[in-house]
Amino acid sequence: xxxxxxxxxxxxxxxxxxxxxxxxxxxxxxxxxxxxxxxxxxxxxxxxxxxxxxxxxxxxxxxxxxxxxxxxxxxxxxxxxxxxxxxxxxxxxxxxxxxxxxxxxxxxxxxxxxxxxxxxxxxxxxxxxxxxxxxxxxxxxxxxxxxxxxxxxxxxxxxxxxxxxxxxxxxxxxxxxxxxxxxxxxxxxxxxxxxxxxxxxxxxxxxxxxxxxxxxxxxxxxxxxxxxxxxxxxxxxxxxxxxxxxxxxxxxxxxxxxxxxxxxxxxxxxxxxxxxxxxxxxxxxxxxxxxxxxxxxxxxxxxxxxxxxxxxxxxxxxxxxxxxxxxxxxxxxxxxxxxxxxxxxxxxxxxxxxxxxxxxxxxxxxxxxxxxxxxxxxxxxxxxxxxxxxxxxxxxxxxxxxxxxxxxxxxxxxxxxxxxxxxxxxxxxxxxxxxxxxxxxxxxxxxxxxxxxxxxxxxxxxxxxxxxxxxxxxxxxxxxxxxxxxxxxxxxxxxxxxxxxxxxxxxxxxxxxxxxxxxxxxxxxxxxxxxxxxxxxxxxxxxxxxxxxxxxxxxxxxxxxxxxxxxxxxxxxxxxxxxxxxxxxx
Amino acid sequence: xxxxxxxxxxxxxxxxxxxxxxxxxxxxxxxxxxxxxxxxxxxxxxxxxxxxxxxxxxxxxxxxxxxxxxxxxxxxxxxxxxxxxxxxxxxxxxxxxxxxxxxxxxxxxxxxxxxxxxxxxxxxxxxxxxxxxxxxxxxxxxxxxxxxxxxxxxxxxxxxxxxxxxxxxxxxxxxxxxxxxxx
Numbered sequence: 001x002x003x004x005x006x007x008x009x010x011x012x013x014x015x016x017x018x019x020x021x022x023x024x025x026x027x028x029x030x031x032x033x034x035x036x037x038x039x040x041x042x043x044x045x046x047x048x049x050x051x052x053x054x055x056x057x058x059x060x061x062x063x064x065x066x067x068x069x070x071x072x073x074x075x076x077x078x079x080x081x082x083x084x085x086x087x088x089x090x091x092x093x094x095x096x097x098x099x100x101x102x103x104x105x106x107x108x109x110x111x112x113x114x115x116x117x118x119x120x121x122x123x124x125x126x127x128x129x130x131x132x133x134x135x136x137x138x139x140x141x142x143x144x145x146x147x148x149x150x151x152x153x154x155x156x157x158x159x160x161x162x163x164x165x166x167x168x169x170x171x172x173x174x175x176x177x178x179x180x181x182x183x184x185x186x187x188x189x190x191x192x193x194x195x196x197x198x199x200x201x202x203x204x205x206x207x208x209x210x211x212x213x214x215x216x217x218x219x220x221x222x223x224x225x226x227x228x229x230x231x232x233x234x235x236x237x238x239x240x241x242x243x244x245x246x247x248x249x250x251x252x253x254x255x256x257x258x259x260x261x262x263x264x265x266x267x268x269x270x271x272x273x274x275x276x277x278x279x280x281x282x283x284x285x286x287x288x289x290x291x292x293x294x295x296x297x298x299x300x301x302x303x304x305x306x307x308x309x310x311x312x313x314x315x316x317x318x319x320x321x322x323x324x325x326x327x328x329x330x331x332x333x334x335x336x337x338x339x340x341x342x343x344x345x346x347x348x349x350x351x352x353x354x355x356x357x358x359x360x361x362x363x364x365x366x367x368x369x370x371x372x373x374x375x376x377x378x379x380x381x382x383x384x385x386x387x388x389x390x391x392x393x394x395x396x397x398x399x400x401x402x403x404x405x406x407x408x409x410x411x412x413x414x415x416x417x418x419x420x421x422x423x424x425x426x427x428x429x430x431x432x433x434x435x436x437x438x439x440x441x442x443x444x445x446x447x448x449x450x451x452x453x454x455x456x457x458x459x460x461x462x463x464x465x466x467x468x469x470x471x472x473x474x475x476x477x478x479x480x481x482x483x484x485x486x487x488x489x490x491x492x493x494x495x496x497x498x499x500x501x502x503x504x505x506x507x508x509x510x511x512x513x514x515x516x517x518x519x520x521x522x523x524x525x526x527x528x529x530x531x532x533x534x535x536x537x538x539x540x541x542x543x544x545x546x547x548x549x550x551x552x553x554x555x556x557x558x559x560x561x562x563x564x565x566x567x568x569x570x571x572x573x574x575x576x577x578x579x580x581x582x583x584x585x586x
Numbered sequence: 587x588x589x590x591x592x593x594x595x596x597x598x599x600x601x602x603x604x605x606x607x608x609x610x611x612x613x614x615x616x617x618x619x620x621x622x623x624x625x626x627x628x629x630x631x632x633x634x635x636x637x638x639x640x641x642x643x644x645x646x647x648x649x650x651x652x653x654x655x656x657x658x659x660x661x662x663x664x665x666x667x668x669x670x671x672x673x674x675x676x677x678x679x680x681x682x683x684x685x686x687x688x689x690x691x692x693x694x695x696x697x698x699x700x701x702x703x704x705x706x707x708x709x710x711x712x713x714x715x716x717x718x719x720x721x722x723x724x725x726x727x728x729x730x731x732x733x734x735x736x737x738x739x740x741x742x743x744x745x746x747x748x749x750x751x752x753x754x755x756x757x758x759x760x761x762x763x764x765x766x767x768x769x
Contacts, residue, residue: 006756012724013702015613016710021620021700022612022633030608030637102715102747104666104737212738 084116085151093152093179094198101194101211108191111184115149122146122162122183145186152179168197173206241273243288244338249281249571249584256566258301258512259556266309267556268337269566270301274312276336281564281573281584287337301512301554302358302415305367310336313390315345315357315369327353328371332390345369345384345393351377362418365389368444370406370416370426381406381413383444396444404446411436415464415511419472419493425450425465429508433459435479439494453477453488453497460486461508465494466516476516476537480508487538489519500539504532512554521560523578525553531565533578544578604641611654612637614726615661621721622665622714632664639664655736658726662737708758709751716751719744 085093085100100114123146148167150159157177160169172178180198184191194211247253254271261267261281269275275284304314313332328345347353351373361367366387373380383396383406406413411428418424422443428436435458439450460481467475473493479486485504488497505527506514516522522534524541529548532541550567557563557578564573565581572583615636620629639660701707709720718737722728730748734741 006752008705008755008759009724011703012705015725016617016621016702016706016721017700018702019700020613021629022608022616026616026630026633027605027608027612027637030634030641033634033638034641099713099715102739102743103713104662106663106666110666 085114086116088179089152089154090176090179097151097180097182097196098209101196101209105194105211106191106213108184108186111149111182111191111194115151115182118149119184120148120150120162122148122167147184147186149182149184150178150180151182153177168206170206173197173199241286243273243286246283246285248283249277252284252569252571252584255550255552255568256554256571257552258304258554259564259566259571260306261556261558261562261564262306262309263558264562267564268306268312270304270314271552271569274337276309278309281571285337287333289331289333289340289342303356303369305359305361307361307364310334311364312337313359313361313367315359318344328355328357330369330390330393341391343391343393346395347371347382348395349380349382351380352382355380355382358413358416360416360418360424361390362421366418366421368416368418368424369393370413372413379408379410381409385444404448406438406447409436409438412509414461414508417464417467419465419467419475423494425494427462427464427511429461435460435462437462437477453499458486463506463508463511463514468516468519474519476519476522478506478514478538480506485538489537500537502534502538502541504538504541515555515557517557517560523555523557523563525555529553531555531578535560546578546581604637607640607653607657608637611657614654615657617721617725618658618661618718619665621710621717622662624710624717628665632661635664636661655732658736704762705755705759708755708762711758712751712754715747716754719748720751720755723748 085096088096097114105111105114146167148162150169150172153159153172154177157172159172159178159181162168167183168181169178173180176199180196183195183197185193191213193213196209196211197206198209199206241247241253254269254273254275256269256271258270259267259281260269265278265280267277267281269277269284274287276287277284303316304312306312311332311334313330315328315330318327318329328347329342330345332341332343333339334341345352352371354375355371355373355377358370358372359367360370367385367390369384371382371384372378384393385396386393406426409428410432411430413426414429415427416424422441424440424444426438426447428438435451437450437453438447440447458479458481460479463478463480465475465477467473471493473491475490475494477488477490477497479488479499483503483505485502485506487500487502489500490497504524506524507527510525513525514522515524516537520535520537522538524532524534525548526532531544531546531548533544534541546565548565548567550570553565553567555563555565561577562573562575563578564571566572570583572581574581612633616629616633619632619636620626623629623632636657640657701710709717712720719733722733722736728736730741730744733748734744737744739747
């Protein structure tokens with residue numbers, strides 16, 4: 001039954017305050033504090049003094065306040081001035097504790113503040129020398145277990161200790177010699193639950209009340225590192241540029257994750273926004289699928305494909321301004337990013353909404369998307385196939401079976417590559433020392449571990465293979481190992497592989513940092529972010545004298561001579577095989 | 587509320603979204619903090635901290651609740667913990683301000699005039715648990731279920747707390763009217 005609202009509900013104003021209390025000034029201050037690192041006050045000598053004085057005042061107020069100003073506290077006990085219950089007895093003690101509990105208690109310090117320092121150990125997971133079931137006198141029970149706090153005990157009464165069948169002192173409660181007991185559970189050193197036992201007024205036996213501890217416990221403001229996070233001027237700049245607007249590479253406002261050039265003049269770049277260039281990278285035009293959209297969150301560099309200067313395709317979440325469930329969408333453009341079409345990926349499981357996506361195309365028609373579950377959903381995987389250039393996508397069904405699919409394979413999928421319509425590869429990293437390469441020969445329906453390549457059944461992590469030639473028979477596959485990299489080559493479409501070893505160290509989590517323009521000429525950023533070049537398929541590498549510095553780096557070569565690199569918002573290009581670079585800078 | 591679902595996936599809070607969050611929920615956050623602490627400066631500080639925290643740690647938003655409930659939950663926890671921890675910060679932050687700004691009673695007097703009507707004044711005079719449920723119901727239009735979820739007690743507790751809170755206001759109003767009648 002819903003209770004009738006009292007008459008005064010009709011005359012209460014909808015807002016308590018007649019003016020905005022969360023003022024413009026306040027929100028400005030917040031933004032200022034975001035923009036500037038938190039001031040540290042330690043240098044100022046007078047502050048500790050002030051601090052001590054202030055704390056003294058607080059303590060004084062907290063202790064005197066209630067008794068001075070709150071005379072009928074038994075009725076109006078308030079969470080603010082809890083204080084300990086120690087001096088109270090009878091119903092007043094119970095009222096005090098219940099009000100404090102009802103107001104919300106979220107950590108052990110608050111329990112101590114309310115109950116005082118004496119508690120009984122009911123159970124304790126880790127035994128210490130204070131486990132003799134006597135009153136603990138240590139500060140607070142920080143060890144995992146359950147603890148009893150008694151309150152409102154009349155003088156000369158000593159409550160019964162907990163037994164294996166009863167944690168509270170039934171007789172003590174019912175006889176009124178004590179007002180109540182609190183059972184406090186500590187897990188992982190944190191307050192987990194609170195249960196109150198007390199005798200009801202009509203003495204119907206002992207009553208219990210459970211007080212859940214608020215699930216988000218933010219018991220300290222210091223867990224936010226001070227001054228560490230500032231606004232990113234790049235971020236502000238890129239947001240302020242509208243789609244279609246052109247910027248100079250010298251003042252490039254975006255931190256680039258990927259450059260992809262099509263020819264000497266035309267190409268793409270992706271950061272928070274998408275960009276196109278028509279002058280070899282001198283200037284860039286911002287492209288976004290929608291004016292309302294601020295940014296592309298393009299899941300990873302692996303979820304975007306550039307076909308040519310006009311056509312690109314990527315997988316992303318649906319934009320935030322859409323008021324519907326999160327889902328995954330495929331965005332397509334055929335006019336250099338001016339206009340975009342988008343299709344929902346036909347996902348039908350919840351985990352897919354937040355999955356990571358990898359996108360690959362064999363040709364302009366046929367492509368695949370691999371979704372990988374993240375977090376608790378790790379190991380879940382699902383493939384989608386298109387045969388019409390990304391317009392429509394079909395879920396590849398593996399009818400719930402795990403055997404012969406990519407389901408449950410441990411590790412992170414680092415690459416998805418198809419050599420033919422039937423033959424494809426997925427590389428994994430992270431779970432074991434054994435190299436994890438999976439292969440399908442039926443277009444992705446079934447997969448099996450592909451091992452024993454060129455007799456290298458060793459340790460390491462594969463980077464996704466690259467295939468060359470009209471027939472895509474020739475290919476390069478890198479196996480990153482602890483002391484170097486094994487370079488495997490095939491001439492027969494992956495049936496046989498021949499390996500070479502070089503000492504270059506790669507970062508297998510960054511497959512885009514290795515790029516071969518043909519089977520012999522390749523470029524790589526090594527683990528030290530040094531750019532290196534090979535002309536013999538990986539057997540020997542030559543450092544090019546450039547080390548990239550930044551949060552995100554990328555490289556792209558369209559020929560053994562011509563290439564581009566980026567580190568954050570800085571871009572450079574070479575026409576000399578990487579031996580000489582021209583930065584696009586002021 | 588759905589407007590903020592994209593936060594679930596974003597790596598960074600963008601400034602436009604952040605502005606919108608503050609515009610949309612700033613006042614509610616401030617009110618809630620004030621109702622929990624009855625302290626003008628505390629409400630200022632807490633609402634600042636809430637939004638800073640949200641800006642910096644919004645990966646904590648898991649989409650289980652609405653953004654609003656999530657904000658209010660943070661506000662609530664901060665208010666409860668305020669006396670214990672944040673006071674230190676406040677002393678620090680205020681220390682370099684002019685002294686008249688630290689004069690609490692002046693601020694409180696101003697605030698008193700800003701309370702819309704007698705009923706809110708009465709509500710503000712109630713103990714925190716009662717103030718809280720009434721604010722949530724009257725200003726935020728929270729259902730008992732939403733309130734229960736937010737403050738982590740059962741719906742039954744919310745109902746009884748609400749009913750007691752209402753009774754207290756009714757009684758106080760009656761008393762005030764009688765007093766007026768006598769004059």
